Amino acid sequence: xxxxxxxxxxxxxxxxxxxxxxxxxxxxxxxxxxxxxxxxxxxxxxxxxxxxxxxxxxxxxxxxxxxxxxxxxxxxxxxxxxxxxxxxxxxxxxxxxxxxxxxxxxxxxxxxxxxxxxxxxxxxxxxxxxxxxxxxxxxxxxxxxxxxxxxxxxxxxxxxxxxxxxxxxxxxxxxxxxxxxxxxxxxxxxxxxxxxxxxxxxxxxxxxxxxxxxxxxxxxxxxxxxxxxxxxxxxxxxxxxx
Numbered sequence: 001x002x003x004x005x006x007x008x009x010x011x012x013x014x015x016x017x018x019x020x021x022x023x024x025x026x027x028x029x030x031x032x033x034x035x036x037x038x039x040x041x042x043x044x045x046x047x048x049x050x051x052x053x054x055x056x057x058x059x060x061x062x063x064x065x066x067x068x069x070x071x072x073x074x075x076x077x078x079x080x081x082x083x084x085x086x087x088x089x090x091x092x093x094x095x096x097x098x099x100x101x102x103x104x105x106x107x108x109x110x111x112x113x114x115x116x117x118x119x120x121x122x123x124x125x126x127x128x129x130x131x132x133x134x135x136x137x138x139x140x141x142x143x144x145x146x147x148x149x150x151x152x153x154x155x156x157x158x159x160x161x162x163x164x165x166x167x168x169x170x171x172x173x174x175x176x177x178x179x180x181x182x183x184x185x186x187x188x189x190x191x192x193x194x195x196x197x198x199x200x201x202x203x204x205x206x207x208x209x210x211x212x213x214x215x216x217x218x219x220x221x222x223x224x225x226x227x228x229x230x231x232x233x234x235x236x237x238x239x240x241x242x
Contacts, residue, residue, distance in 0.1 A: 024090075025122045030082025033130035037213065038204040040145060041070035044233060045107070046162060047189055047196040049240030052109040059240040060107045066152040066162055066236070067200065069106040071120040072142045074127045074206075078218040085127035091118040095135045105143045109240070131208055145210050151200060154179030155233070162235040169227050172197070182214045185223035188231050195231040 045068045049059055060068070075081035093114050096102060108116035117139070125138040132138035158175035160167055169186065176184045180202065189198035201223065203215040 025084030028084045032085045034082050035074035036076045039073045040202045040204050042067045042200040044197045046234035046236045047198045048109045050191045059109045064104045069146050071124050073124045078222045082127040083123050091121045096139045099140050105146050162233050166230045168230050180212045182212050186227045188227035195228050197233045
């Protein structure tokens, strides 16, 4: 009887995990490797914190980079991308245990980090398994890419400092173009009526080297209107730290 109950509990747990996975990725669209390029999506973490819920206990740890990862997204163009390409490989927290600087480079401001990672791996990472054969490979490679590009360092070198100072979109894009070798895409958000840098999108080639490449014209036309001519890059408020 005890064994029967134990097996029932295990089966129930497996069913719950499966159902959770189906909710994350309900429908496969496209297949592994079926894409032309990648987009590294970054948050400006100060804006993300201000937009979400400061003081909620969810957010960055001290020492978090000003530019954190949203995800690396395989795609074909601004309106076509694969999703949920391998539903037989759900996210497993144990696989990313011990990845250096993960919590400082890839952090959620809306809920538990592992819920965020689940979404990014199952929706996007599984489609890039031609480059990243495992979940751990995906997360560690994207963290290393974020550190290599060092967008926050590019800003510092150009004298663009987090705070309340207003910067022109042209100056910000010029600094990033000089640092990365190609133009990038910017997205802004209004918080309390103030325009703030919210996200940076860098186009990356479809190769193991993950080289920066020029974004296609459709990406540029989609994102160019998403920031006004000037905005601020807010610092991370103390209330946003865990």
